Amino acid sequence: xxxxxxxxxxxxxxxxxxxxxxxxxxxxxxxxxxxxxxxxxxxxxxxxxxxxxxxxxxxxxxxxxxxxxxxxxxxxxxxx
Amino acid sequence: xxxxxxxxxxxxxxxxxxxxxxxxxxxxxxxxxxxxxxxxxxxxxxxxxxxxxxxxxxxxxxxxxxxxxxxxxxxxxxxxxxxxxxxxxxxxxxxxxxxxxxxxxxxxxxxxxxxxxxxxxxxxxxxxxxxxxxxxxxxxxxxxxxxxxxxxxxxxxxxxxxxxxxxxxxxxxxxxxxxxxxxxxxxxxxxxxxxxxxxxxxxxxxxxxxxxxxxxxxxxxxxxxxxxxxxxxxxxxxxxxxxxxxxxxxxxxxxxxxxxxxxxxxxxxxxxxxxxxxxxxxxxxxxxxxxxxxxxxxxxxxxxxxxxxxxxxxxxxxxxxxxxxxxxxxxxxxxxxxxxxxxxxxxxxxxxxxxxxxxxxxxxxxxxxxxxxxxxxxxxxxxxxxxxxxxxxxxxxxxxxxxxxxxxxxxxxxxxxxxxxxxxxxxxxxxxxxxxxxxxxxxxxxxxxxxxxxxxxxxxxxxxxxxxxxxxxxxxxxxxxxxxxxxxxxxxxxxxxxxxxxxxxxxxxxxxxxxxxxxxxxxxxxxxxxxxxxxxxxxxxxxxxxxxxxxxxxxxxxxxxxxxxxxxxxxxxxxxxxxxxxxxxxxxxxxxxxxxxxxxxxxxxxxxxxxxxxxxxxxxxxxxxxxxxxxxxxxxxxxxxxxxxxxxxxxxxxxxxxxxxxxxxxxxxxxxxxxxxxxxxxxxxxxxxxxxxxxxxxxxxxxxxxxxxxxxxxxxxxxxxxxxxxxxxxxxxxxxxxxxxxxxxxxxxxxxxxxxxxxxxxxxxxxxxxxxxxxxxxxxxxxxxxxxxxxxxxxxxxxxxxxxxxxxxxxxxxxxxxxxxxxxxxxxxxxxxxxxxxxxxxxxxxxxxxxxxxxxxxxxxxxxxxxxxxxxxxxxxxxxxxxxx
Numbered sequence: 001x002x003x004x005x006x007x008x009x010x011x012x013x014x015x016x017x018x019x020x021x022x023x024x025x026x027x028x029x030x031x032x033x034x035x036x037x038x039x040x041x042x043x044x045x046x047x048x049x050x051x052x053x054x055x056x057x058x059x060x061x062x063x064x065x066x067x068x069x070x071x072x073x074x075x076x077x078x079x080x
Numbered sequence: 081x082x083x084x085x086x087x088x089x090x091x092x093x094x095x096x097x098x099x100x101x102x103x104x105x106x107x108x109x110x111x112x113x114x115x116x117x118x119x120x121x122x123x124x125x126x127x128x129x130x131x132x133x134x135x136x137x138x139x140x141x142x143x144x145x146x147x148x149x150x151x152x153x154x155x156x157x158x159x160x161x162x163x164x165x166x167x168x169x170x171x172x173x174x175x176x177x178x179x180x181x182x183x184x185x186x187x188x189x190x191x192x193x194x195x196x197x198x199x200x201x202x203x204x205x206x207x208x209x210x211x212x213x214x215x216x217x218x219x220x221x222x223x224x225x226x227x228x229x230x231x232x233x234x235x236x237x238x239x240x241x242x243x244x245x246x247x248x249x250x251x252x253x254x255x256x257x258x259x260x261x262x263x264x265x266x267x268x269x270x271x272x273x274x275x276x277x278x279x280x281x282x283x284x285x286x287x288x289x290x291x292x293x294x295x296x297x298x299x300x301x302x303x304x305x306x307x308x309x310x311x312x313x314x315x316x317x318x319x320x321x322x323x324x325x326x327x328x329x330x331x332x333x334x335x336x337x338x339x340x341x342x343x344x345x346x347x348x349x350x351x352x353x354x355x356x357x358x359x360x361x362x363x364x365x366x367x368x369x370x371x372x373x374x375x376x377x378x379x380x381x382x383x384x385x386x387x388x389x390x391x392x393x394x395x396x397x398x399x400x401x402x403x404x405x406x407x408x409x410x411x412x413x414x415x416x417x418x419x420x421x422x423x424x425x426x427x428x429x430x431x432x433x434x435x436x437x438x439x440x441x442x443x444x445x446x447x448x449x450x451x452x453x454x455x456x457x458x459x460x461x462x463x464x465x466x467x468x469x470x471x472x473x474x475x476x477x478x479x480x481x482x483x484x485x486x487x488x489x490x491x492x493x494x495x496x497x498x499x500x501x502x503x504x505x506x507x508x509x510x511x512x513x514x515x516x517x518x519x520x521x522x523x524x525x526x527x528x529x530x531x532x533x534x535x536x537x538x539x540x541x542x543x544x545x546x547x548x549x550x551x552x553x554x555x556x557x558x559x560x561x562x563x564x565x566x567x568x569x570x571x572x573x574x575x576x577x578x579x580x581x582x583x584x585x586x587x588x589x590x591x592x593x594x595x596x597x598x599x600x601x602x603x604x605x606x607x608x609x610x611x612x613x614x615x616x617x618x619x620x621x622x623x624x625x626x627x628x629x630x631x632x633x634x635x636x637x638x639x640x641x642x643x644x645x646x647x648x649x650x651x652x653x654x655x656x657x658x659x660x661x662x663x664x665x666x667x668x669x670x671x672x673x674x675x676x677x678x679x680x681x682x683x684x685x686x687x688x689x690x691x692x693x694x695x696x697x698x699x700x701x702x703x704x705x706x707x708x709x710x711x712x713x714x715x716x717x718x719x720x721x722x723x724x725x726x727x728x729x730x731x732x733x734x735x736x737x738x739x740x741x742x743x744x745x746x747x748x749x750x751x752x753x754x755x756x757x758x759x760x761x762x763x764x765x766x767x768x769x770x771x772x773x774x775x776x777x778x779x780x781x782x783x784x785x786x787x788x789x790x791x792x793x794x795x796x797x798x799x800x801x802x803x804x805x806x807x808x809x810x811x812x813x814x815x816x817x818x819x820x821x822x823x824x825x826x827x828x829x830x831x832x833x834x835x836x837x838x839x840x841x842x843x844x845x846x847x848x849x850x851x852x853x854x855x856x857x858x859x860x861x862x863x864x865x866x867x868x869x870x871x872x873x874x875x876x877x878x879x880x881x882x883x884x885x886x887x888x889x890x891x892x893x894x895x896x897x898x899x900x901x902x903x904x905x906x907x908x909x910x911x912x913x914x915x916x917x918x919x920x921x922x923x924x925x926x927x928x929x930x931x932x933x934x935x936x937x938x939x940x941x942x943x944x945x946x947x948x949x950x951x952x953x954x955x956x957x958x959x960x961x962x963x964x965x
Contacts, residue, residue: 028158
């Protein structure tokens with residue numbers, strides 16, 4: 001049974017989970033929308049730089065968030 | 081460097097991998113697997129996604145279509161960014177159900193359907209065939225790049241590669257029939273191969289980027305030059321393909337049989353997704369972005385007409401870097417090898433579990449539980465089925481390669497596989513998030529999607545059919561993929577909406593969607609099953625030792641010794657899942673049915689599960705109520721115990737007090753009567769002493785009267801004689817009586833005679849008694865220099881009567897106010913004369929008897945008692961009867 005209100009640590013943990021959910025959506029938008037919208041603009045070097053930068057940022061953010069969620073005491077995990 | 085040298089090097093390389101895998105398997109068997117069981121090994125094993133397609137095909141793809149090749153890696157990048165959210169759920173559910181393959185997952189979710197498992201297996205085999213062909217083609221192509229003119233290569237390289245890889249897969253993939261489908265040796269080998277291919281690709285990428293080109297800026301400039309060059313129009317991004325391919329690759333990284341195998345089946349726990357979630361995309365990004373320099377530099381440097389799929393080899397060769405080229409070849413060979421081996425293992429498990437074993441079971445309608453029946457061993461049979469399947473899968477890939485003639489672009493072959501396997505995705509995702517998705521819906525969706533894929537993509541890729549004609553402006557591939565997926569999803573949803581799934585399916589749906597363990601309570605009853613028969617079955621699949629171990633543990637958990645546990649629903653469910661970990665859920669269910677003749681669950685039994693749950697909840701609630709009631713009772717008991725203790729103490733004090741009060745006059749009576757007995761006592765003394773004796777006797781009598789009075793009042797036996805009386809007359813009499821009894825002092829009496837003329841309905845004698853008592857108290861205890869008594873009377877708003885009696889003394893201290901109405905509560909007062917301290921206690925009893933009250937009013941500048949009377953006295957008759965009766 002999930003509790004309705006949580007203490008500070010568990011609350012932070014939940015928000016961390018929310019951030020992890022947002023990440024793939026954000027990256028999908030970054031990777032799909034610009035090339036689909038402006039193909040001639042993103043087909044060459046500019047597109048390559050754009051995709052490389054947004055992917056690198058996503059990977060870095062994923063690494064940071066996954067580390068953070070691992071450090072926090074698991075709140076509802078049943079698997080160590 | 082000749083192709084022969086490279087061939088020999090590959091053989092040595094494969095031999096090394098054999099040794100490595102063998103050592104890892106031995107270590108695992110000896111229980112020394114733990115140090116190898118690390119997240120980094122898991123992450124590296126995921127790189128089996130980067131097959132020869134990535135190694136050779138991606139460069140060709142980029143040369144022809146520009147940035148579009150990136151879509152194949154962006155899709156997995158997006159999926160893994162959400163690894164902790166989505167993939168973790170998938171891994172958790174799959175581990176819960178000991179899933180052995182993607183076909184097993186979908187079959188298990190949709191009611192352990194054998195038909196669905198066979199269908200998904202068929203699609204997996206069909207879709208993987210071009211993919212495996214791609215790997216074989218890439219190896220022979222790569223060797224041909226080293227060939228010098230006039231020195232033709234042997235024509236059957238692809239065949240020999242296929243044979244070698246099949247041998248590897250058979251040796252390490254079908255070693256034994258484990259209770260879970262994990263292959264430690266293979267995983268270690270592909271992890272090492274992942275390092276080899278990354279190192280090779282990084283080496284060639286760095287060489288091209290800085291050795292041939294002038295760093296990243298130069299490469300970007302070359303890319304921008306493509307926009308205006310002759311072959312540059314293919315680089316223009318086509319939005320529908322961009323979007324479709326990202327979606328396809330995102331699906332592929334989960335549903336391709338080999339990806340599902342390394343991602344889900346080989347995962348020892350879901351926690352390692354934390355590392356894989358960023359490390360695997362980083363691996364992919366490194367591999368994919370190095371493709372760009374190789375592609376553009378190759379286009380600039382290499383002669384027109386050379387195969388862009390081989391730029392990655394041709395570039396170092398053209399610069400005379402033979403060693404680098406050889407390393408690249410080994411990297412490409414590694415990627416091809418790991419892909420073929422893992423695919424073959426995953427597909428052979430699916431084919432054996434979902435095609436061959438069910439077929440065998442259907443052909444032999446014999447009881448499996450009879451040990452005497454044929455010595456053949458089910459486990460060996462299954463392993464042989466897998467070996468056969470591996471040969472078939474790799475053979476089919478080789479056939480595809482032969483059919484297409486080895487000329488197709490690698491990337492085109494890869495996308496055929498992706499789009500085919502993606503037809504499984506809607507059923508998988510819906511099965512994990514929607515309880516309402518049903519087996520019939522899934523079958524209809526997958527069949528329709530696969531048919532469209534077969535007709536519009538697969539057959540045209542073989543040259544057996546013409547590609548579909550879409551309206552101009554729509555890409556044929558993207559159009560066909562989106563059409564197939566749309567029809568697939570639509571049928572899945574529509575049919576599920578009108579369908580009513582059977583109970584097994586609904587149980588599985590609940591378990592999959594909410595990631596909770598399957599409900600053991602709902603398991604089918606198995607009256608006919610004997611534990612021994614199950615043990616025999618398990619022994620024939622896992623071998624006797626392992627089976628005995630499983631049964632001994634189960635018995636131990638039930639607190640029994642020996643090897644035959646009770647056939648509880650929980651044990652049967654666990655056993656079936658254990659079995660499913662080897663042969664798949666559908667086959668396990670069929671085997672259990674065969675051995676035990678288990679009936680299926682009925683809808684009524686399913687409802688019963690919910691009924692049991694709610695009954696448990698109801699019991700729980702009742703228990704809570706009872707315990708709350710018990711707590712209340714205990715509190716009440718505690719309270720009355722306290723009261724009793726206090727009362728007992730009061731009674732003791734009362735008896736002690738009475739004895740003391742009676743003893744004091746008694747003592748003086750006895751003393752003076754002894755003196756009276758003296759014969760020569762003067763007459764004056766004699767009469768004085770007799771007077772004292774009389775006074776003391778009177779005091780005793782008064783005390784006894786008071787005691788009788790209070791006991792009569794307390795027991796409720798007093799008689800109420802109501803009458804109407806003028807309050808003014810009553811107060812007159814009380815003052816007269818009080819004045820008569822008081823000694824000496826002059827009191828000023830302040831009254832309001834007019835206000836006193838109030839008719840009162842009460843027992844006049846009793847009220848008079850109270851008034852006298854209070855007034856004489858005031859006279860006795862008022863310590864003022866000029867003592868005064870004030871009497872106020874009024875009607876209360878409720879119709880009662882209030883009489884306030886003040887004096888101007890120092891009053892009663894707050895600490896004593898609670899005590900004055902208690903029996904024998906005498907305040908230490910020197911001027912007190914006579915009385916046993918029962919006066920106010922009697923007053924309180926009387927007022928209660930009259931239905932009114934007497935209370936001390938604080939803050940009036942002296943002692944002040946308020947006597948309150950109700951409009952009419954209560955009816956006492958029946959109360960008295962009750963009290964006596």
